[in-house]
Amino acid sequence: MANTTQICFRIDEEVKQNAEKALDDMGLTMSAAITVFLKKVGREHRIPFEITADPFYSAANMERLQRAAAQMERTGGTVHEIGALSDDD
Known part of the structure; x- marks a missing residue:
């Protein structure tokens, strides 16, 4: 097994609940989704989606x-x- 580390951060409860529901519908845990996101950032050296201002x-x-x-x-x-x-x- 690869070395692992723990990351702690604060997030609005409603944001967390909405994300957990969506991720559950996709068959992913929050940890798996964040891991996918961070691997893509590390591999591509960019945020893997468009970020725009309101x-x-x-x-x-x-x-x-x-x-x-x-x-x-x-x-x-x-x-x-x-x-x-x-x-x-």
């Missing part, structure tokens, strides 16, 4: 929200359609 926090959306807030202040708190904002607003 588009809500993108620079373009933050600018759009700031323009909408400015428009609301100018118009007394009413914005009927954000998409109608021009680049000048």
Whole structure:
């Protein structure tokens, strides 16, 4: 048997429960799934899936929200359609 080590980390209980249910449906234990993940990271030297930012926090959306807030202040708190904002607003 290969040398083994133990890793301890904290994770939100709901995240853990959801993952355990999904992994159980796949016939995997949490330990087996994490081992698969870490072996792939070690072999490929990358995270084995795409990691993207929430588009809500993108620079373009933050600018759009700031323009909408400015428009609301100018118009007394009413914005009927954000998409109608021009680049000048």
